[in-house]
């Protein structure tokens with residue numbers, strides 16, 4: 001018999017008899033899982049679980065590119081969201097921004113001259129944005145658009161809005177933070193913990209990383225749905241004697257939950 005010896009295997013894993021927890025898998029025992037978690041945390045694309053859209057940071061250059069990719073000739077207003085600082089009133093905020101050189105402000109979606117801004121009810125929360133620039137999106141406008149976008153991001157602490165005047169006033173939101181563009185939920189940077197079923201941050205909440213769940217399956221319990229509970233619909237409760245304790249329990253339950261214990265299971269309301 002011919003044979004070749006000494007060829008190294010393509011993948012070798014070391015077998016250990018270390019701690020054996022209910023969450024141990026081939027991946028965790030061999031540490032393959034640890035390397036995969038690091039890889040996914042680095043190259044993974046997080047999605048907002050609510051909106052199923054990618055969550056990411058955008059650099060000023062990406063934001064400018066996105067604006068430049070809009071239909072040429074479109075008119076838009078570049079806005080920077082602002083908030084009151086400490087115990088500041090809205091009037092003080094507007095006075096401060098006027099001193100910073102801004103002349104127009106959008107309050108709850110309406111643009112006003114800062115000098116002619118209406119009184120703002122301080123008891124409610126309002127959306128205030130400074131008008132940083134009005135743009136015409138054209139290739140030759142790129143330097144100005146870039147300057148204004150960077151200005152808006154700086155004033156808006158990493159957030160800028162672009163209201164498209166030709167598109168029914170649609171507002172695009174740009175963010176340098178890890179936020180969902182749709183629901184604005186903020187996310188932390190991915191770490192290997194987010195991808196670990198051994199970590200509270202990463203495990204599935206239903207099974208806490210165990211991969212199995214204890215519970216009862218309705219189909220396994222109700223074995224004869226064409227019968228009533230008293231007549232053996234439920235496994236183990238075969239034809240309860242009419243005067244027996246179980247029959248009385250079922251009758252009491254039926255009264256408390258208002259269902260008919262004599263009706264076939266399949267006929268009962270959900």
Ligand SMILES: [Zn+2]
Pocket residue numbers: 048049050051052180181182183184185
């Ligand atoms: Zn979202």
Ligand SMILES: [Zn+2]
Pocket residue numbers: 204205206207208209210211212
């Ligand atoms: Zn699970």
